[in-house]
Amino acid sequence: MTGTVNPDRAEWDVVVIGTGPAGETAALYATRFSGLDAVMIEPELVGGECPFWACVPSKALLAPEHLLSAGRDLGGVRELLADRHLDVEGVLRRRDALVDHYDDTGFVGTALSWGVDVIRGKGRVTGEKTVEVNGRTIRARHAVVVATGSVPYCPDNPGLAEARPWFSRDVTAVREVPRRLLIVGGGLVACESATWLRALGAVQITMVERSDRLLPSQEPFAGVAVADSLRASGVDVRLRESVERVSREIVTDAGAGLVHGGPAVVLLAGGEELVVDEILVAAGRRPASTAAGLPERFTVDEHLNVDGHPWLYAVGDVSGESYLTHIGKYQGRVAGEVIAARATGAALDETPFNRHTDRIRAGSVAQVIFTDPEVGVAGLTEAAALARGHDVETVETDLSQVYGGRVQRDHYRGRAKLVVDRRTDTLLGATFVGTNIAELTHSATVAVTAGVPVRALWHAIGSFPTLSEVWSYLLEALDTQRMAWTSRS
Numbered sequence: 001m002t003g004t005v006n007p008d009r010a011e012w013d014v015v016v017i018g019t020g021p022a023g024e025t026a027a028l029y030a031t032r033f034s035g036l037d038a039v040m041i042e043p044e045l046v047g048g049e050c051p052f053w054a055c056v057p058s059k060a061l062l063a064p065e066h067l068l069s070a071g072r073d074l075g076g077v078r079e080l081l082a083d084r085h086l087d088v089e090g091v092l093r094r095r096d097a098l099v100d101h102y103d104d105t106g107f108v109g110t111a112l113s114w115g116v117d118v119i120r121g122k123g124r125v126t127g128e129k130t131v132e133v134n135g136r137t138i139r140a141r142h143a144v145v146v147a148t149g150s151v152p153y154c155p156d157n158p159g160l161a162e163a164r165p166w167f168s169r170d171v172t173a174v175r176e177v178p179r180r181l182l183i184v185g186g187g188l189v190a191c192e193s194a195t196w197l198r199a200l201g202a203v204q205i206t207m208v209e210r211s212d213r214l215l216p217s218q219e220p221f222a223g224v225a226v227a228d229s230l231r232a233s234g235v236d237v238r239l240r241e242s243v244e245r246v247s248r249e250i251v252t253d254a255g256a257g258l259v260h261g262g263p264a265v266v267l268l269a270g271g272e273e274l275v276v277d278e279i280l281v282a283a284g285r286r287p288a289s290t291a292a293g294l295p296e297r298f299t300v301d302e303h304l305n306v307d308g309h310p311w312l313y314a315v316g317d318v319s320g321e322s323y324l325t326h327i328g329k330y331q332g333r334v335a336g337e338v339i340a341a342r343a344t345g346a347a348l349d350e351t352p353f354n355r356h357t358d359r360i361r362a363g364s365v366a367q368v369i370f371t372d373p374e375v376g377v378a379g380l381t382e383a384a385a386l387a388r389g390h391d392v393e394t395v396e397t398d399l400s401q402v403y404g405g406r407v408q409r410d411h412y413r414g415r416a417k418l419v420v421d422r423r424t425d426t427l428l429g430a431t432f433v434g435t436n437i438a439e440l441t442h443s444a445t446v447a448v449t450a451g452v453p454v455r456a457l458w459h460a461i462g463s464f465p466t467l468s469e470v471w472s473y474l475l476e477a478l479d480t481q482r483m484a485w486t487s488r489s
């Protein structure tokens with residue numbers, strides 16, 4: 001066995017399969033105050049998808065575009081920029097630096113500094129507390145944590161897989177910007193990738209999304225704002241559209257981020273034929289469960305235990321709860337602390353806001369989509385709240401009225417919405433769309449998670465002139481709605 005461990009060692013307290021944000025957090029929290037030891041198993045880069053192939057490179061590629069876009073909309077700066085473009089090589093160099101040139105030495109060092117061992121290889125659960133790696137069996141005295149992440153889904157249209165299209169790893173590792181690109185999907189990866197590839201010089205981008213809007217699981221105005229902005233930048237956004245079949249004569253795979261062959265001819269379901277230099281498939285992801293020995297379908301409980309097995313945990317993307325780094329880390333913290341408590345004979349805490357229960361399932365997931373404009377979501381959308389049976393009241397406001405936005409851009413555009421539970425008068429969710437709303441999202445996450453009553457929010461005043469002032473606009477609009485309703489009835 002290669003890695004950091006004595007090759008003859010075959011037993012640890014905790015065995016973690018996969019070293020992404022979820023797995024490494026579970027290993028840290030299981031061991032840090034408990035005296036337990038742990039090993040993590042990883043066949044690729046220690047650190048997982050997020051720092052090398054997903055969140056970090058994608059945000060590194062987007063940051064220059066965000067700055068340029070804001071500068072172009074700011075008198076006094078606009079004149080400096082004129083029709084200047086990004087320095088593509090400079091942007092890629094900065095991305096390469098942020099992904100440590102695809103070298104995981106730092107992550108391995110961090111694991112070792114926690115006292116957590118690393119084995120390089122593929123792990124697979126083969127029995128109770130038993131894992132096979134590199135043809136050997138290792139045992140966990142207390143727990144096995146599966147944290148193997150997710151893999152991209154490829155629709156089964158004839159010729160699509162055979163054309164060796166790009167997936168998320170290629171687009172975040174981009175070295176050769178395709179001139180003509182088809183993007184299959186209109187979700188998070190598609191919208192963020194279209195934003196940076198257009199800024200890096202892709203001449204013709206066609207995006208096909210099978211549903212009737214981009215970002216279909218978000219509030220409808222979010223997808224509309226992102227589609228408007230992509231279209232204004234020259235991206236051809238096609239809704240209710242999909243691929244029928246693909247043919248590509250010359251297929252090569254020169255490596256991640258390089259164009260995978262000659263031109264591809266794509267027939268769309270609507271009947272149109274396109275010729276493109278590359279296809280990016282961004283049609284969703286699936287938990288990487290079966291290769292790690294988990295069933296294809298399984299459930300995790302509020303302690304992240306798989307199908308009621310108290311020794312087996314699934315955290316992060318593989319749990320199927322969400323595909324987000326911060327949620328994976330949160331689950332890793334919960335599972336790690338549960339493992340430590342159980343192994344040391346401590347009772348699990350059942351008090352409100354305890355650290356042994358995954359509360360995210362109650363609906364407080366937050367996420368930011370780093371498009372231009374950004375989309376920040378905390379908790380439930382209106383549709384998700386209704387689907388869970390809540391009696392909801394909603395309110396929206398136009399962010400372009402808020403001075404915190406107007407001082408940032410000459411034409412600030414944005415919108416915000418609150419979803420309120422009528423029964424408890426607390427917030428179920430909030431969505432913000434606009435430039436620089438990313439950090440604003442956390443204020444709503446706190447309110448949703450803590451169940452802050454709307455009447456208490458009334459006294460939480462955002463500073464002037466910041467975007468946080470939008471809270472007062474929303475609450476005033478809610479008041480007006482309620483007064484109108486009262487005077488009608």
Ligand SMILES: Cc1cc2nc3c(=O)[nH]c(=O)nc-3n(C[C@H](O)[C@H](O)[C@H](O)COP(=O)(O)OP(=O)(O)OC[C@H]3O[C@@H](n4cnc5c(N)ncnc54)[C@H](O)[C@@H]3O)c2cc1C
Pocket residue numbers: 017018019020021022023041042043044045046047048049050053054055056058059121122123124147148149150168172189288291292315316317318322323324325326327328
């Ligand atoms: C392009 C893109 C951009 C994204 N941007 C964001 C963002 O801005 N913010 C955000 O919150 N989320 C973002 N995400 C999602 C985020 O990357 C994932 O949610 C996160 O990486 C999941 O962490 P994880 O630990 O569950 O799995 P991963 O990070 O996928 O790590 C799993 C690890 O397990 C390893 N593994 C797999 N099988 C085995 C096996 N059999 N044995 C041992 N190891 C195995 C893999 O090699 C991998 O290293 C993005 C995703 C993509 C694709």
Ligand SMILES: NC(=O)c1ccc[n+]([C@@H]2O[C@H](COP(=O)([O-])OP(=O)(O)OC[C@H]3O[C@@H](n4cnc5c(N)ncnc54)[C@H](O)[C@@H]3O)[C@@H](O)[C@H]2O)c1
Pocket residue numbers: 155184185186187188189190192208209210211214215216241242243282283284285322323324367368369370
């Ligand atoms: N900023 C962030 O937090 C961030 C950024 C990127 C990715 N992610 C995570 O990664 C996950 C995966 O992203 P994703 O964009 O691949 O998935 P997604 O689920 O966000 O979007 C997939 C889209 O593809 C569409 N689609 C599916 N099959 C199709 C087909 N055959 N033809 C046309 N459209 C089709 C779906 O309707 C959907 O809109 C996300 O769910 C998200 O959690 C997060």
